[in-house]
Amino acid sequence: MYWTEFLTVALVHLLAVASPGPDFAIVVRESVANGRRAGTWTALGVGGGIFVHVGYSLLGIGLIVSQSVLLFNALKWLAAAYLLYIGIKALRAKPATTSLESSTDAPLERSARGAFVTGFVTNGLNPKATLFFLSLFTVVIDPHTPLLVQAGYGVYLALATALWFCLVARLFSQARVRAGFARMGHWFDRAMGAVLIALGVKLAFTQLR
Structure with a gap:
């Protein structure tokens, strides 16, 4: 009955998840810098963040946020600050003292919990995701559809979001891909930092419509 x-x-x-954004950038960065395990946990964190948006959409809180400029701006600036924080840290990356290839399968510095939290917070604080899920649950989905x-x-x-980004993590954590990025060394990390900062700045100027 509800298949359509x-x-x-x-x-x-x-269409939304395939569009590059903060989630994509953070998963790629974790996968290249810290390997498949970190990239996968980051992807699972992004998927977990979806439950935050689904939860408040079902409760109707998303509608309140969308109608309150103050609440929307608070969420927007918090998310932008987080992206800027991660971006600046990456921008300050220094040349590695050891070869990336030697740690492809077993990155030592990144914990599963840290990677998961990074993905979860990046997705959970994204106000654009808030507006997307609000429109999804109010326009696309019939209000009379059972809860x-x-x-x-x-x-x-x-689940679909987590799966998609797990595939992204798998792609960018392959030995050949990581070796290719490793030749650019810390410049790749700085480039990704610049991307995250640009996304943070763009997010900061997002207007409530």
């Missing part, structure tokens, strides 16, 4: 609606939700989500079915959509969205 579900397929619409899946298509809209696919349990809507929750099922939310589980799918979280």
Whole structure:
């Protein structure tokens, strides 16, 4: 009965998740710098962050945030500050003293918890995701759709997001890819830092519509 609606939700989500943004940048950076394990945990963190957006969308809190300039700006500046913080840290990266290839399979400096939290916070604080899920649950999904079915959509969205970014992590953590980026050394980390800072600045100037 709800297959048409579900397929619409899946298509809209696919177009959104495939669009490069903070989530993509942070997963790529973790995968290249710290390996597949860190990249995968970051991807799972991004997927976990989806549950935050689904939760408040189902509760109607997202509508309140979208209607409150103060709350929206607070969320926006918090997210922008976090991206700027990560970006500046990456921008200050120094040349590594050991070869990246030697640690491809077993990065020692990045914990699973740290990678997961980075992905979770990056996605959970994104106000653009707030607006996306608000529109998804108010425009695409019929308000009369049972809450349990809507929750099922939310589980799918979280799992699909995690799977997509796990694939991204797998791609960018391959030995050949990492070796290629390793030849650029700390310049890659600085470049990704610049990207994150640019995304943070862009996010800071996002207007509530």
